[in-house]
Amino acid sequence: MKPISGMRQIYDGMFSNHLKLAFRGMKKNKAFSTLSVLGLGLGLACTVGIFLWVANELSFDRFHTKADRIFQVELILRQYEKSVVTPGPLGEALKQEYPEVVNASRYTFRSEPEAIKTGEKQINGRGAKTDAAFFSMFDFPFAYGNSSGFSGNSVILTQALADKLFDGAEAIGELVTVGNSDTYQVSAVLADLPQNSSFQFDFILPFEQVASQDESRAWGAWFCATFIELDGQATASSLLSKSNGLKTLYDKIEKPHWSSELIALPDIYFHDRMTPFFPRSGDIRYVWIFSIAGLLIFTLTCVNYISLTTSRFISQFRQAGLERILGANPWHTMHRYFVEGLLNMILGSVAAIILLSLLGSYFGIPISIVGSVISHQEVVALMVAFIVTLLLIISIVPALLINSSKPLAMIKKKGSESSGGFSARKSLVVFQFCVSIAMVTGTLIFQNQLTFIRERDPGYTKEDLVAVKIDDEARDNVEALKNVLDQSPDITAMSRSTFEYIYFDMQIGDWEGKEVEGTLTVRPMNADSEFVETFGIAMAEGRFYEKGYADEQSVVINQEAVEKMGLTSPIGKTVKLPRGQELKIIGVVKNFNYWGLTKAIEPLFIFNGNSGDLYIRLTGNDNARALAFIEASFERVNPASLFNYEFLTDRYAAQHAAHARTGEVFASFGVIALVMSCFGLLAIITFTIERKTKEIGIRKVHGAAPRHIVGLLMKDLAVYVSVAFLVAAPLTWLGMDQWLQIFSYRITLSVWQLLPGGVLVALIAALAITYQAVVAALRNPIHALRDE
Template identity: 30%
Template structure:
């Protein structure tokens, strides 16, 4: 309103200061009549007088109705008023079906995606939460200091658990926990392999694994005891009740007594096993595990409730000093501890601290959930503000009648809440339908926990957050409109909200571009690690464990297997071809620094190992029966030679602990671990066969199925009491990148969802723009404009925003993905074409979305659009 049309001060004062709400409402019409009379007496423009008279005519019937008992007496948030708001909201939804569908569908997809991710995050954070003593449980890891560096090790000395209980009074219980090994068990004619671990008698007293039979004190009471799962009890004995006290044969050489049966372990536990045997039984088979110089199990302990974890860690830090574990070694080892409930999500070691792991994916998916939901909310904001002219007169009339801005904002927030409610119902339905597929993709067993209050808490929180984010800006914008400008028709020329809409479009397409770039880079990296030349041929390479009678019959087995058509080479190794994480630090060589420590990866191998693995020699030769001295010989890789700095390594003598060995050959570097880890120094020795080792077989290409059948027959003949199981090296290698594969697939789905939701909003904006410019398009067509020209006219402004989003999002995407690639020792280069491809995808989808509405508007009959004029 201009200064010369400002009402007199007394009238403004009377209207704003009148104390009684009813009287204030009745004065509205009289106030405007006096205002019009005042304008006429002062000779003001006729347009102003016309404006006031129009408003008076609009308000007189409304004012009369407000004096009746059938209409609310006050303009406040009474139940009747709220009911009226919802009626108006429903009418607006039905009146604008296209925009309502776009809003509801966009919000539903965004909420469904966020809900699925929140359920996954809830499941991830719920792992190990069922233990009653979870806040008192910890695990030990070690920090080794050497040459000014420090490294972390999760495996600990076997005797550490008992020593902790003796030396630290605040520790109530301890247990070692071995790495999981598939072992063969039999009862009568029933023989099966089960995932086996070893622990101490405190295990079931520390952890809350439900015992169906037996007691926590007696479950692992002596070396002959074994605790088995419900499944294992049903397989071998029929039921948990019938299993107690029964004998079960382990590895066809020991009789064990079932002392406890526990409930099958669910996916909400980090520790997974089918049966547990005592640590004393493990020591009987592996005497080296009782030495302080060897590291093998994990170590867990339980603190007293009143214990201070920081003080306990300080007490145990130098506990290994008194064991002489580091005596004569160029490093010192300190102990550190990690809360057990962080074990699952923070399992990686970074800078000698437990940091990173699955928690990184939890954070990543949290951001993705927020991004997707934000993109959906932006659609709502854009469409609500773009269509503000449709609601402007309503806002103007309500303001003139006496509605406060807060009341109008509440009305529009209520409409946003209504749309969000409808979207939330659709989102829950979508999640229920898609959850089985989501479980299959992520390896979970999630269900909609509709009976849990926490689930409805998540729904309520998602509902409130979405309605606030989506409805806050439109509510503030619409409630701030000036009633004078509205009723004068000046709002159409107001472009203040246009910049905000354009910024929101850029923002949501920027998020979409980040997700598309991430998807491209993740797919490229996963393909790179799966197809990279490892230095050996992993195709047609099969291995199976040396167990049972094969330990003593290996030479016969090798002879029999070599005769099978289709078998090229046979050997054995102590690790697996796809993964070897062992370490030894007792190797020195001429000129080595006694204060420096180099950790080598040892592997025991058999004759023909290099031919079986298809490795390449850089120098020297393979082990051979023609050289009896090879029993004290070793083969190292190129990385080991570089570390030792030996110019002519073949024939050189080095020390391994107290023994002297000589180098007979140098292997070209090959990857014996995942590409997350750089190639380490390797030392291969002509090792004796071990029960934990593996038979490795190279099969001719194209003959795998029939050859495996024959291998199974030969193995079962020599080892009849143990089932024949095998693994393919290429499959085991690919399994190391399962998390990356899942992330890559999810990134693809989320990128598609993000771009789809963004295009829903773009579709709505394009439709509204075309509707607003209907008459302009009609005039242009009459004057000879082509369909292509009109399409270009309508598309140009939107495409500028998409291109801007690509430019702004590309550096952000580069930084995020560069950080993700740091987790790989070997990684792809981030190249320009990845961003170009993401941009082209975004532009093409945007063009398709906009063109649909643009072509529809451009091909419309101009007579219809101009007839109203």
């Protein structure tokens, strides 16, 4: 026991001594210590913040205990046209046909808010419909009550909605009115849904039972998502291979051209066809982009700290060399850096916590998600591993750089010349500038693409165009509402259309003049005769629907449909719809983007119809006055309906909001990377000045002006930035080219778009080191020569 106790006393003494040296060094070199702590804190905050965001994105829908056994059914027609919208009986049919399917549930979601009333109180909420099996498949805990009574005219509320409606009192058994007249009894209250759930609703209603005699008709109604739960032994691939994509079922119900894919529950959030059912979605490409950015900032944090630490110890070469001659081994030096790194890590962690609390919400990392993310043991383990790795890197690497110098050369203060330490530090600075140039250039390209999105003509005039939601209660009064709105001088045109709801598609297999093989997938949309005038859409040829014409057997298509159909003179040609109806093409509209710029324009068939929302074109003279008149008129004509409106400029911005937000965050990371690179540059220029103290003194004695000394020190900067640009430019090009693939309409990359990033980084870095260079140039040369 005595030897162990003695070794412990020796270690405690060494630890205490190194801790004192660390505190003494921080007190003596306040500027460098502050930069070291701020660099660690900034890098740690950014890396942990990115890690939390990525972990949160990947955590969507994984909190369900059966997440690895629940799948959404996606239907595929002839191996190419896919649909997540399915017929109602599909889930139950799969459950009966295949023993591997142990449970199934339907689900629909209404994205538009509906009025939920009790007594005199009315709250807006978004509703969904499902089966009782939904609650046994998914883990949505109940605040009180259960799903046993979920049928008929029952409704389940979320805790937040129930508290608003009933002021915190228990809601079970209470009556609520949804919409205009449908009354339901509250059967249970769900705990508020987790923020990392794709399912987001305020209340949920049960599906009505389908009578057996209506089953054949029900197969023709495609309106819901279908979820199935497999038993513990089955997998999606085994079920699909066994049934050849569930074709045995489709053959049985006389749908021989259909097959299926199964989308795993954790993958739904990143699926691009879920708009009808889930209000939120992610993009796995952004997860990769931010993961790479986090890794770069983590590496940059280590490099920055190493550069600052090793450059500060240049002045202590003699002391380190003497310690080595007197018997200090590499472990002693490494331990010293470990203690200093531990102290800086603790202070940097405090700074990181402060920065995260202040900037977390800006980076899209609200404190509310931190608890849900770090509740997983694997996440905590990864965070601990990250911090330990960072601590080891910032402790071991500086020690290795110092230990690579020869003791005698260190005593003569020539360690820097005799070792590869300086070359290593130059490589670190070049790396820092590579990261900075890549992130700044990437940010500029980000912003160019976002500007392109904002300024590109979508093919219709979105400014001063308002969409008024028409619910079931208001649809019979649209003409009366339009008659009232006609009295306003602030309104120039109105049209009713399903412009926003082009979720579904249909197959066109036969048309006059057909010369291409196979069928054509088109998007159907309804519009009345005022559509073109209201939206400001141009006609390519022919005419649009007009009052007074018998246009019931006509159709208007877009230019993309003309191209895909291979028609040169489409006007007057006939097309046959899936159910055999023949329509005559009377007009072709110019292409317009109804889904934003992330998706390509698809063939569009516009049918003559009076359904969908009411779109109102304003003069733009006084939109506030116009909206007040529209709201008052709507409520007078439809007293039982909820007035909801949206400017199409806002809708267009919302279609690209995630990309705009990502651009802002990425720009912030670019600034942070540049600041940290300047920290490292400050370290290398200080090191350079220390190395060239005698040279600077001799040059000044021989009459060199301060500008010549500054130019001497700036020469290294030019080399670093040039090398970094040559490395960063092609990597940035490849990375941003991949990101731009997200958009169907995008800017064209050129060499000239890469230059501003390098120039900007060079200018900022030059400003960052000018002060140090000027101070060195103005220093009395006698002190430099005396020191030598």
